[in-house]
Amino acid sequence: MAYNILVVDDSETVRAVIAKAIGMSGVEVKSLMTAGNGQEALDILDKEWVDLVFADINMPVMGGVEMVKRMKADDGMKGIPVVIVSTEGSATRINGLLESGVRAFLRKPFTPESLKTTIDSIMGK
């Protein structure tokens, strides 16, 4: 099965690096979409079918924490799995995110192998 994946990060470079790792993981990608912040991501999620979201926490306009909160409050978006990819190390914040419905947390620096393991576990492979 091929997936529609959305990568949310304010850095184009980081988006490219995550996209490269997704490409290496062997997961079949139908469409890879990108957004520069949480608000742009919500706009895309509102219009497009998305199977999986990778998002940063620290972004201008709207960060990952607020984005997840709004997704969970929206019937159309709340079921979409979100993986937070961040340098964040605070267990308080990570546990808060997981409790709010984030499916997985990938701490930077991540490896393409750890990203593959995360995708496989969420997509039930």
Added chain:
Amino acid sequence: MKIIVGVADMRFSDQADDVIITYSLGSCIGLTLYDTERRVGGLVHCMLPLSKIDAAKAEANPYMFIDSGVSAFLQKLFDLGAQRKTLVAKVAGGSQIMDDKGVFNIGERNNTVVRKMLWKNNILISGEDTGGSVPRTMSLDLATGKTVLKIQGTEKEL
């Protein structure tokens, strides 16, 4: 046929009855690459991380260093028709052996550079057994594409 890979050496094959093997990987890195479609593969055994410390040696034998060795190894497999997309990579070795000052860790650096080279070449590591302080024997069976490790008498598939 059993093909033995020495230290700072690489062997490859497209013959299904070949097994490529290297013995006593310590801080050195053993990397097997196998194309699951084309059924070609090989094994490289590199000693040191970066070729820039001795360009002349790397020129004479690229397989001494991981950066030059992985590049040369990949080129050989591509020449045989291997494709990046169907290459399966397995890594072993990189044991933690300290030098006499107890600071410089060649095994860990070797692990870092093999990761760098595979990241650069868009190849995921499908199996890895590195670090620790044990020597490893690594082999690639061309019939199945399986990489097997032998550690202190015990065999396991990577």
Added chain:
Amino acid sequence: MEVTAEKVREVFTRVMEKQVFLFAEDQDAAGMPEGGDWVEARMAFRGPMGGSLSLAMPKEAELELAANFLGKDADDPEVAACAEDSLKEILNVVCGHLLTAFAGEEPVFDLSIPKVHPLSQGDRNALAALPDALGFDVEGRPALLRFHFETIEG
């Protein structure tokens, strides 16, 4: 909370190795070679304590870092375009790991968006002279790191 130079060095070295496959070794901050075009990335953090993190290096070092981050050759045009972003990202990751190393996993910090600017020789000398500035040799190229924090009252 006690910030030791040894621990800062250890975190920086580890992140550089894991994220951009570069080996950073200790060097005296005051003994950096002169000349060359340098850049500095800076960011601030706020939580139970506040502070800032700076990372400065020559442009060529920034390019190599970006090449490794992207997994491309240093002369690839995409690498030059992504050089600043890559430096910001490394700073961001180093900052996250320094905060956990020193403050533990309980406190929550907000990090600012990193900024990059050119660093003149004078500003570089001033940075290197600060008591908490640390020098590195990153595979033959110099780098300066400064982790500065202050306790927030109340």
